[in-house]
Structures are given as C-alpha cells and as structure tokens.
Amino acid sequence: MNYKNDFPMLNKDIVYFDNGATTLKPKCVIDSICDYYSNYSSNAHRGDYKISLKVNEAYEGVRNKIKEFINARRNDEIVFTSGSTDSLNMIVYGYFKYKLKENDEVLVTKSEHASNILPWYELSNEKKIKVNYIPLTENHTVTLDNVIKSITDKTKVISIAHITNVIGDIRPIKEIVEYAHNKGILVVVDGAQSVGHTKVDVQDLDIDFLAFSAHKMLGPTGVGVLYGKYNLLNEVIPTKFGGGMNISFTSKDMIEYKELPYRLEAGTQNIAGVIGFGSAIDYINKIGIDNIEETCDTLKEYIIKELKKIPHIKVYNENVEGSIVTFNVKDVFAQDTAIYLDKYNICVRSGSHCAKKLEDELGIKNTCRVSIYFYNTKEDADKLINALKNENILVESLGV
Amino acid sequence: MESNFKRALILENYEKPLNKGLLNDNSYLRENKNNSSCIDNFDIELKVEDGIIKDIRFDGEACAIATSSMSISIGLLIGKTKEEALKIIENYENMIDEKEYDKDLIKDLNAYDDIYRQPARKKCATLGISGIKDLIEKSE
Numbered sequence: 210m211n212y213k214n215d216f217p218m219l220n221k222d223i224v225y226f227d228n229g230a231t232t233l234k235p236k237c238v239i240d241s242i243c244d245y246y247s248n249y250s251s252n253a254h255r256g257d258y259k260i261s262l263k264v265n266e267a268y269e270g271v272r273n274k275i276k277e278f279i280n281a282r283r284n285d286e287i288v289f290t291s292g293s294t295d296s297l298n299m300i301v302y303g304y305f306k307y308k309l310k311e312n313d314e315v316l317v318t319k320s321e322h323a324s325n326i327l328p329w330y331e332l333s334n335e336k337k338i339k340v341n342y343i344p345l346t347e348n349h350t351v352t353l354d355n356v357i358k359s360i361t362d363k364t365k366v367i368s369i370a371h372i373t374n375v376i377g378d379i380r381p382i383k384e385i386v387e388y389a390h391n392k393g394i395l396v397v398v399d400g401a402q403s404v405g406h407t408k409v410d411v412q413d414l415d416i417d418f419l420a421f422s423a424h425k426m427l428g429p430t431g432v433g434v435l436y437g438k439y440n441l442l443n444e445v446i447p448t449k450f451g452g453g454m455n456i457s458f459t460s461k462d463m464i465e466y467k468e469l470p471y472r473l474e475a476g477t478q479n480i481a482g483v484i485g486f487g488s489a490i491d492y493i494n495k496i497g498i499d500n501i502e503e504t505c506d507t508l509k510e511y512i513i514k515e516l517k518k519i520p521h522i523k524v525y526n527e528n529v530e531g532s533i534v535t536f537n538v539k540d541v542f543a544q545d546t547a548i549y550l551d552k553y554n555i556c557v558r559s560g561s562h563c564a565k566k567l568e569d570e571l572g573i574k575n576t577c578r579v580s581i582y583f584y585n586t587k588e589d590a591d592k593l594i595n596a597l598k599n600e601n602i603l604v605e606s607l608g609v
Numbered sequence: 610m611e612s613n614f615k616r617a618l619i620l621e622n623y624e625k626p627l628n629k630g631l632l633n634d635n636s637y638l639r640e641n642k643n644n645s646s647c648i649d650n651f652d653i654e655l656k657v658e659d660g661i662i663k664d665i666r667f668d669g670e671a672c673a674i675a676t677s678s679m680s681i682s683i684g685l686l687i688g689k690t691k692e693e694a695l696k697i698i699e700n701y702e703n704m705i706d707e708k709e710y711d712k713d714l715i716k717d718l719n720a721y722d723d724i725y726r727q728p729a730r731k732k733c734a735t736l737g738i739s740g741i742k743d744l745i746e747k748s749e
Contacts, residue, residue, distance in 0.1 A: 540624075544648055544672040548729070560648040574670055575648050603623075607673060608727045609615045609720065 212584040215492075224555040224589045229374050229402060229533060229562070229580030231424045234489075238427055241488040242481045253480055254453060254471075268480055271487035272470070275434055278490050279419065280410040285469040286442055289478055292433035293401040294324040296420030297368075299435055299473065300397055301328035303445040304418070305366060311337040314363040318343045318351055319566040320373045325399045326566060329368065339363070345570050348528045350378040356385050366395045371403035375562045375578065376526045377509075377533025379407065386415045395441070401425055404434075405493055406532065406582075407502050417441055423482065428489035432482030435473070442469055449475040496583060504583040505532035508590055512579060515594045522597060525571060534579040541603045543575040549606035550577075553596045615720040618681070623673040626680035628666045637666070638747055642740035644732050649675040651737055655744035660690050665741060674721070674730050679737030681717045691745050698742045705731055 213219045218233040249260040253268040290296045343359045397418040405426025419436040454475040456465040521539040543559035568574045637654040649671035656664040665683045703710035
C-alpha cells in the first residue's frame with residue numbers, strides 16, 4: 210500500500226527511518242488537532258456550555274478508544290500523561306516509592322531506555338533499594354530463563370521494555386509476567402516502542418503497569434498513557450497536585466481528591482494532543498496492527514539481507530525480530546554515517562539512543578539505527594542500501 | 610586551501626590524531642567537553658608552564674570533524690604562550706562564526722573554513738578547541 214497521500218511528510222523527498230524516535234503524523238491526526246483549535250477550542254470537564262461538552266466527549270472518547278486498543282478492563286485504568294517518561298516516573302515515584310523497602314530489588318536490563326532506568330536509580334539512592342540487571346543473551350535479548358535466574362527473595366518488581374529501542378527485540382512479556390506473578394512480583398512494561406507496532410493486550414499479557422507515548426504511534430508529541438490495573442493504579446499517589454484533580458480543600462488537613470483517572474491528571478491536560486491521539490488510533494485500527502507488524506518485519510528482513518552483502522557494514526542485531534536495524538560502517542563514526550546519509554535525505558539516528566548502559570553489552574557505544582514503520586517502502590530501503598554501498602562514506606561525510 | 614588537501618588533512622588527523630590518550634598526571638588541568646546536540650565527547654588535559662602551553666592531551670569518541678580539529682588544534686597550540694593561543698582560538702572561532710579572522714594565524718585550521726555551510730557541524734569543529742580555551746583560562 211502507498212501511504213503518501215495520507216502523510217504530508219512522505220511527500221517531502223525524504224526517506225524517514227527514525228521512527229523509533231518519533232513517527233510521522235497522518236493528515237487525519239493533524240486535521241483533528243486543527244479542528245479542535247479552530248472549531249471547538251475550550252477546556253474539558255467544564256459542562257457549562259455546548260462546545261465544552263463537546264471537548265469533554267472527545268477527550269473521554271479517546272480514553273475509551275485507548276481502553277479498547279490495549280484491552281484494558283475499564284476506562285479509569287487509562288491515565289493521560291505527557292508521554293512514556295512521565296508515565297514511568299509516575300509509576301516509580303507515585304507507587305513504588307511507597308511500596309518498596311530498603312534492600313528490595315528491582316530488575317531491569319542494560320538495554321532499557323534512560324526513562325526506565327534513571328527513575329529507578331534515583332529511587333535507589335533515595336530508598337536504598339537495589340537495581341539489578343537481567344543478563345542478556347549473546348543476541349542481546351531477554352529470555353525467561355535469564356529472568357528466573359535473576360530473581361531473588363528480594364525481587365519486588367521487574368521493569369522492562371516490551372520492545373527495546375536500540376536492538377528492537379521483543380521480550381516474552383506474557384511468560385515473564387506469569388512467572389513473576391507466581392512469585393508475587395509486579396511487572397512494569399515500557400511500551401513506547403511496542404504499542405501501535407505489535408498487538409498489546411494488557412489482560413492477555415496480564416501487565417501490572419504499562420507506559421506508552423502517542424508520538425511513537427502516529428500521534429502528536431506531548432501526550433502518552435499510564436495504564437495500571439485498577440487496584441494498583443488506585444494506590445498511585447499523585448506526583449502532581451493542582452486543578453482538575455481535587456474535589457475540595459478547606460485547609461491543609463481537609464483535602465479531598467477525585468477518583469481515578471482524574472486524580473492523576475492535574476492541571477489542564479494536553480487536550481489537542483489527546484484528540485490527535487484518538488485519530489492516530491483510528492488510523493492504526495484501519496490499517497490493522499497485524500498488517501503493520503508484518504510490513505515492518507518484511508522490510509527489516511530485506512534491509513538486513515542486503516546490508517549483510519556489503520563488506521564494510523556491521524549489523525548488530527541480525528538475529529533479532531522487530532523493526533530496528535542497528536549497524537555501523539567500518540572505521541566510520543556513527544554520527545559521520547548519519548550525516549553522510551542525510552546528504553541523500555535519508556534520516557537515521559546515531560548515538561547511544563538513550564540506552565547508555567547497553568554499551569556494556571554491545572562493546573560499542575555509538576551505532577546507527579534504522580527504525581522502520583509501516584509507511585516505509587522497499588524503495589526507501591533501496592535508497593538506504595545503495596547509499597551505504599559507497600566505499601567513501603567517511604570522506605563524503607566531511608562536507609569539505 | 611584546496612579541497613583535496615583539506616580532506617586529506619582532516620582524514621589524516623582523524624585516523625591518527627595527535628596526543629590521543631590521557632596521562633592522568635596531576636600537573637595537568639583536566640576538563641570534559643561534550644556536545645549536547647550530538648554524541649561527541651572529549652576529555653582534555655592541558656599543561657601550562659611559565660605561561661607557555663607545554664602539552665595538550667585528549668581522549669574520547671567523536672566524529673571526524675571534531676576529532677581532526679582537536680588534533681590539528683593541539684599541533685598548532687603546543688609551544689605557544691597562553692596569549693598567542695587565545696588569539697589563535699579567537700580567530701578560529703571567528704572563522705566558524707563567519708566573522709573576520711586572520712587566515713595566517715590559524716594555519717591548518719583553515720581546513721574548516723567552509724564548515725559554516727553545515728550548521729550542525731559547527732559545534733563539532735569547535736568542541737575540542739573550546740575545551741582547550743576553558744583550560745587555558747583556568748590556568749594560573
């Protein structure tokens with residue numbers, strides 16, 4: 210299928226392979242945001258006039274769409290946040306801060322995004338808890354066996370990405386959760402790279418907390434979701450206090466907060482963002498999540514197959530499923546490769562991709578990352594592959 | 610400076626940079642410089658004696674432009690007085706910022722005279738030398 214008519218950015222003569230950082234937005238998402246600002250701009254949760262009611266319906270309608278999309282049990286298990294980082298911080302600082310005791314252990318991996326490591330590091334400094342790492346396999350993946358080996362009597366929570374943002378491996382969440390729950394361990398899933406890319410059913414996977422961002426699944430920046438099982442989410446202490454989340458306050462000892470999800474949504478929310486997010490979900494549903502996943506997998510396999518034919522390219526994750534290709538050009542710094550590709554209007558990311566602990570595993574700090582989404586085509590892939598066949602990448606990257 | 614010569618100079622200094630590797634000697638001042646908008650990262654050491662730059666060392670990971678300009682800067686600045694070095698740095702920074710500068714003073718650093726055409730690379734071209742400048746200013 211050709212999506213060029215749906216995405217204004219796809220008509221700009223660029224090859225966009227930085228979807229792991231953020232995805233492009235279809236016109237319907239952009240239009241829904243403009244429509245809100247142009248035609249019914251007002252605040253939500255104020256039922257005093259017609260357009261405000263309309264905003265409220267739109268806003269809560271998106272909550273319901275998200276509930277359906279991830280198959281949550283109820284709408285009040287969906288809290289709007291500013292994105293995955295915000296959601297993960299709320300989980301760590303609103304829930305686990307009050308539940309974990311000295312010497313309790315958190316299990317993460319070295320391929321986590323900073324947003325799923327730094328809040329835990331900070332909490333470990335504050336509460337004297339321990340952050341331990343599940344060892345990765347030689348392909349840098351997580352197996353249930355390695356999770357089992359890492360669990361001790363002190364393990365209280367496992368916090369891992371569903372799909373990682375550097376290697377792109379898909380973790381066996383369902384098996385990990387099942388095993389963890391039998392041991393009384395909670396599981397937090399960073400879904401930033403998975404929701405909207407593969408099927409995520411929170412009931413089937415039995416996830417306790419899930420964080421994800423709209424902008425990595427066609428939606429606008431600045432909006433995301435914190436999902437939690439109702440009984441757990443209901444124990445999350447707000448990390449932000451203010452308007453919209455309280456019922457009354459007469460003195461510092463007489464404060465009453467709202468029920469979920471509003472208690473965790475202080476201040477005027479990113480209403481335009483939420484409305485745009487709703488359109489993104491409609492669009493993804495129209496394409497079909499299985500279709501999205503299959504398209505990405507096929508293109509990734511093709512890119513890896515072709516890159517492996519080029520002697521000066523080293524691919525770091527060829528044996529991993531998912532939609533990311535991580536590579537370097539021999540003797541060329543990752544950033545120089547990215548700058549070289551930019552001359553051909555090919556957008557890839559270079560660096561450590563916010564997964565700074567992964568250096569310990571890969572043995573290399575900086576890589577180039579091609580991250581695919583369903584609108585990428587074989588033609589895009591061929592432009593990338595042809596550009597990388599050049600044996601003078603370093604010289605041509607200099608621009609002098 | 611002719612393009613082929615510039616390229617050769619940059620590549621040579623990228624592939625075999627001068628004074629790469631730190632000494633961790635207490636007689637050196639030390640500073641880390643990293644580029645927040647990309648992934649260049651240098652540790653820099655500087656030794657000044659009697660107002661003269663005796664040695665500059667560096668280590669770290671960075672792109673070809675950052676590494677080569679660091680290497681060329683080191684070659685140019687060792688042996689200079691602090692005042693001479695600061696003057697060279699000022700003229701180099703002026704060139705990068707498209708201001709007036711003295712070509713004769715900055716010697717091989719003229720290789721970067723059209724970096725201004727790549728705004729994203731301006732920081733790469735000045736990362737190392739700005740660290741050296743900080744250390745010279747810190748030195749007694």
